[in-house]
Amino acid sequence: MKKLFRPYLAILLMGAMAATTTACDDDDEPAAESEQEMITTVTLSLVPSGKGQSVTATWKDADGITGSQQPTIDVLNLAPNTTYTGTLTILDESKTPAANISQEVEAEGDEHELFYTTTVPGVTIATTDVDKNNRPLGLKTTVTTTATGTGEVRILLKHQPGQKGATSDPNKGETDIDVKFNTVVQ
Amino acid sequence: MLLITGQLATAQDMSETSATDLADAEQDCGLTLSGKVMDHDTRQPLVGATILIVEQNKATMTDEYGNYHFHHLCRGNYTLKITYIGYEEERISFRMSTSTVRNLTLHTDARMLHSVEITGSRMTEQPQASETLSGRELAETRGLSLGESLKRLSGVSSIQTGPNVSKPVIHGLFGSRVLILNNGVRHEAQQWGDEHAPEIDPLNADEMKVVKGAAGVRYGSDAIGGIVLVNPRPLPDSTGLNGEVNLIGSTNNRMGAASAMLEGKLAKLPPLSWRVHTSAKKAGSASTPDYVLKNTGFEEQNLSATLAYRQPRFGSEVYYSYFHSKLGVLSSAHIGSPADLFNAIQRKQPEETGDFSYAIERPYQDVTHHLLKTKAYYQTGDLGQLQLTYAYQQNIRDEYDKHRPRADGQAELHLDLATHSTDLAWEHKPVGNFSGSIGVGTLWQNNTYKNRYFIPFFRNFTSGVFWTEKWRKGNLQLEAGARYDHKDLQIRKRENDSTVIRPEYAFHNLSGSFGAMYDLGYHLTLSGNLSYASRAPHANELFAEGVHHGTATYEQGDPNLKSEHATNAVATVNYHSNRRLNGEVSVYRNFIQDYIYLQPTGEVIQTIRGAFPLANYQQTDATFWGVDLSLQYNFTDRFMLESKGSLVRAENSRDGSYLPFIPADRIDNSLRYQLGTMGSGRLTGTYVSLGALTVAKQHRADAQSEPFILPPDGYFLVHAEAGTTVKIGTQLLEVGITGNNLLNTTYRDYQNRLRYYADEVGRLLMFRVKIPLALLKN
Numbered sequence: 001m002k003k004l005f006r007p008y009l010a011i012l013l014m015g016a017m018a019a020t021t022t023a024c025d026d027d028d029e030p031a032a033e034s035e036q037e038m039i040t041t042v043t044l045s046l047v048p049s050g051k052g053q054s055v056t057a058t059w060k061d062a063d064g065i066t067g068s069q070q071p072t073i074d075v076l077n078l079a080p081n082t083t084y085t086g087t088l089t090i091l092d093e094s095k096t097p098a099a100n101i102s103q104e105v106e107a108e109g110d111e112h113e114l115f116y117t118t119t120v121p122g123v124t125i126a127t128t129d130v131d132k133n134n135r136p137l138g139l140k141t142t143v144t145t146t147a148t149g150t151g152e153v154r155i156l157l158k159h160q161p162g163q164k165g166a167t168s169d170p171n172k173g174e175t176d177i178d179v180k181f182n183t184v185v186q
Numbered sequence: 187m188l189l190i191t192g193q194l195a196t197a198q199d200m201s202e203t204s205a206t207d208l209a210d211a212e213q214d215c216g217l218t219l220s221g222k223v224m225d226h227d228t229r230q231p232l233v234g235a236t237i238l239i240v241e242q243n244k245a246t247m248t249d250e251y252g253n254y255h256f257h258h259l260c261r262g263n264y265t266l267k268i269t270y271i272g273y274e275e276e277r278i279s280f281r282m283s284t285s286t287v288r289n290l291t292l293h294t295d296a297r298m299l300h301s302v303e304i305t306g307s308r309m310t311e312q313p314q315a316s317e318t319l320s321g322r323e324l325a326e327t328r329g330l331s332l333g334e335s336l337k338r339l340s341g342v343s344s345i346q347t348g349p350n351v352s353k354p355v356i357h358g359l360f361g362s363r364v365l366i367l368n369n370g371v372r373h374e375a376q377q378w379g380d381e382h383a384p385e386i387d388p389l390n391a392d393e394m395k396v397v398k399g400a401a402g403v404r405y406g407s408d409a410i411g412g413i414v415l416v417n418p419r420p421l422p423d424s425t426g427l428n429g430e431v432n433l434i435g436s437t438n439n440r441m442g443a444a445s446a447m448l449e450g451k452l453a454k455l456p457p458l459s460w461r462v463h464t465s466a467k468k469a470g471s472a473s474t475p476d477y478v479l480k481n482t483g484f485e486e487q488n489l490s491a492t493l494a495y496r497q498p499r500f501g502s503e504v505y506y507s508y509f510h511s512k513l514g515v516l517s518s519a520h521i522g523s524p525a526d527l528f529n530a531i532q533r534k535q536p537e538e539t540g541d542f543s544y545a546i547e548r549p550y551q552d553v554t555h556h557l558l559k560t561k562a563y564y565q566t567g568d569l570g571q572l573q574l575t576y577a578y579q580q581n582i583r584d585e586y587d588k589h590r591p592r593a594d595g596q597a598e599l600h601l602d603l604a605t606h607s608t609d610l611a612w613e614h615k616p617v618g619n620f621s622g623s624i625g626v627g628t629l630w631q632n633n634t635y636k637n638r639y640f641i642p643f644f645r646n647f648t649s650g651v652f653w654t655e656k657w658r659k660g661n662l663q664l665e666a667g668a669r670y671d672h673k674d675l676q677i678r679k680r681e682n683d684s685t686v687i688r689p690e691y692a693f694h695n696l697s698g699s700f701g702a703m704y705d706l707g708y709h710l711t712l713s714g715n716l717s718y719a720s721r722a723p724h725a726n727e728l729f730a731e732g733v734h735h736g737t738a739t740y741e742q743g744d745p746n747l748k749s750e751h752a753t754n755a756v757a758t759v760n761y762h763s764n765r766r767l768n769g770e771v772s773v774y775r776n777f778i779q780d781y782i783y784l785q786p787t788g789e790v791i792q793t794i795r796g797a798f799p800l801a802n803y804q805q806t807d808a809t810f811w812g813v814d815l816s817l818q819y820n821f822t823d824r825f826m827l828e829s830k831g832s833l834v835r836a837e838n839s840r841d842g843s844y845l846p847f848i849p850a851d852r853i854d855n856s857l858r859y860q861l862g863t864m865g866s867g868r869l870t871g872t873y874v875s876l877g878a879l880t881v882a883k884q885h886r887a888d889a890q891s892e893p894f895i896l897p898p899d900g901y902f903l904v905h906a907e908a909g910t911t912v913k914i915g916t917q918l919l920e921v922g923i924t925g926n927n928l929l930n931t932t933y934r935d936y937q938n939r940l941r942y943y944a945d946e947v948g949r950l951l952m953f954r955v956k957i958p959l960a961l962l963k964n
Binding site for chain 2: 171
């Protein structure tokens, strides 16, 4: 008799195991994404030397790189024959309060560099701040306009840990920001 | 044991005696049949060989000179069956009208003389193309990952992410389309990811078998590309305590690996047997001929334990295995934008190289896999055997980004997949010429993630029922099977506006197969197989959304995808057991209706890191076809040439365009010399071999299939192997050395996802020692 029961015992044992491991059945929902290195907002603020109006242009993608929402991009409206002092603010507004990424970039200035290029005729952009090694950083700029015209201003932030050498190279390192503003000088 | 099998086979044949040609028989019944039985090659007489006249159930044995006689035979058609241990069984049919002298020759059975070299021998089990890696060939891969080991089989390649992540590709298909069975259990992990290597310890495997082509009937209808079966060795069947230690070391990445195994069976309680196995690996960064591949080290720890209680009528088994690996990803392969990828391609070598190091830095993967399996069998009288398997698996995958750890220390991407599966099958004993099995299976799965979205939460319940039968008579074997699977998929996905959507899916998938195998005689076997399999779309294909950093592409799923259906035909010719030339050629065609793939749309998605090309999961029809070839030519008993080659062609059947990641044409040729026993018996099984792998450039690609850069050039690599078994006192030691890329060739492989960034690994020598231990005998 005793022997007869053994196979069933073995199967029962398995059944018990199945039951215990299935027990942990929860019905939780996915939590909101929490990206460490998210950047949502880039704002270029320009203050003219002398008279004239201050200008700001914002490039914002509220759900960051992984989301499907389209970004909102301001047009950068500049006056001709003006010299502006530029400041770039980088934020992560998916966090509350918003994380100030430009402060992080400044603190890690020897690993970062911002590059400004433009297709607008007569516009020049020069970086004015430096990192602790006296190498250009690019959160502060001078923007100079001459004649009227239209084009784009491209802002590129590169993360170059241990690679930021004696010469600036926008093709080195990893891209953190690569945005373009449609620009009108009139 | 062999004798018994032989006799059993004879007894069976006697029962299936066919009708004799009675018409002629009455006329003359005083005929004599006689002759000599000899070895086909040496012409030596074989003493004690059995000759059976199948139609008459008359048997005789050869005498001390190899001669045999049958007297008082009638005129008619006869079939002779000649058997002799160590030789292939031979059947000869002829018509007898006068007394006849017939000399018979037998071929040595290659499989029995070299019992460890089963690979490449004739497959008698199934008409579907399959190949096995075991014995010497498996030993030569010790220290490599599962994906790299399987590359030795023709028709199998691998998709890689740098030197330490490798996934098997069968006839051009991989990922969710290739099923891996680890110790009889469907391996359930995040298989959809190209950079997710199978979480299986190859050092615990005694045999790896690949079934090529759609094979959905037995283990789930989604096996559209094929099945990889990884089997540990069977538990001991004699009492005692045995062990085994393996030590492996390699140059280049300076890998060290060790494994230890203990197994036993108690004399006091013979039904009980057990085994524990553990292994560990640690490797540093690999090097190309010119630079170090920074941060490509890895480490792996494994543990498994089995306990079995086996009686003739019933038995059960509990198996647990733990797998953990941490592997670095090439630092320079982490890019922020398509512009970065363009720069990396222009650069021709990674931005960061550095010196050799064992350190694993960010970015890296940390993966843990638990498998708990219980299995029971019960003999249902004389009718057959009932088998019940239950398995629980948990797969935890943590992926860490390159920069700035999170404040909470968690992985940027955390995936957790839990799976319960059951399989109940009843194998019935042969009824007439039929044998087969029928069964049901279920699979319940729950997937969650933390921090970054890649695939949604999902719950999957699949249940299936199958039936297969095999019919065998004489030289012909037929096989047919069918399966139905019902899959319920419940998704939970957080949308941008923070609402959670819960779409639900139900898929009905069918699969079936029909195969035939015919033994033509003359050492030639023909087989053909037609199969059908269906795969439901994965949660990834339905709901992917976001940037894939490895490919600088914004991937978007399609919630409206349907199942894909494969119709696969394969024909195989096998020429075997010959003294000189043996080989197998297999031709296949796999048509996949509604094939799910990632199609670049030509549009871009604006992100703060630039414009990313958008690719959508779409469906089309795809055709895969090709040829697998394996040949062996023995110049002498000791010196042989082995060739293995494969061709794969694939196209989008709707517009004739190319499909990405299709393996390039390849052939591997090697010369092997077996020195046999040397040093007055101290060294046995000694061999050396030298070979070359030639891989062509994949020309079947264009800017549509490869938008960033066209496939790299072909390459030619030289490899060599040597091995022997040393006897020191009573202790045996198996030692071996394998050398890959001996000419230190610089090359890139099309199926390596990091081909944009870096070259392949340079020269690598791998040393191995296996120490079998007989600790206790009773």
